[in-house]
Amino acid sequence: MSLAQVLFYMMAFIAVASTLFVAATKNLVRSIFMFFITLFALAGLYVLALADFVAITQIVIYVGGILVLILFAFMLSGKETLNVIGTQSNKFISINKLPAMLLAGLFLIVLLNMIFKIDANNLDWVKKSVITKNMILPDSSMTENIGINLMTKYLLPFEAISVLLMIALIGAAHLSRKGRGA
Template structure:
């Protein structure tokens, strides 16, 4: 029962935040909503028994790409960043309460999941173990992913890294150019 509730919560957060994200005009807030979408998608990957993909999603997209996008945004758009700081001048501003609510909800879900997992194994993991669909460390999945990433998919991997580096260099150039005038 709780697994279904968590799944629908993750799905609702992912879809609802995606709709808000694409309709938002403020780029800084859209980037933070993108952060929430990526975490919700990682939660959905866990329910699909794709733990490696979920961890990769968090480490690479949230930890790398999103931080790079925020860094590039903060270097390139100083006026919009000043507007964001001016909009929340006191503690009881609406974005502070929204952030506090989301943080407390995440804390509650994490605490509940940790307590439930200590008591008994979730039903979907037990069902996967009985069906024989659990990936074991002897399957060498990570090794196969590494081989494919460095052989078959090397060109797309390098193109994406060059594209991200160009975005960072462009943001740094715009920030330096804005400081000289």
């Protein structure tokens, strides 16, 4: 087993274990910090897949932006809201959660079926791209091309996302002020 495989399995285990902890824990603070670990493990998987730009974007956008917004929302929440959440019964299996559990089980069956039946190395389009050498190889121009395309061809979606994040930040600030009677 190579070092890359060991790192992949380690990062995958960390991602899955921390995700399960996030879903199963009752403590909201611990859940947020384990979500932080999950996002870093995903960034590590992107690095192993030679997607360096996506890994950096994962860290900057999700860890640096979204997770900080979640922490602010938690810190600005009123005590009454957190107490109501804490007093709810959190049985893992209940009749109210049956549709969600059935849907999750269906997705798990489809995912496992796909993993065990597909042979990625023998797909026609993979073989054809290897023969014609139509593959993306990691080099220094990949990130440069992404940056150029992001600032020219895809400038409008990039700016739309920044406006959406700004609206979310303004909404969070407004909700935090609303509770203080302002």
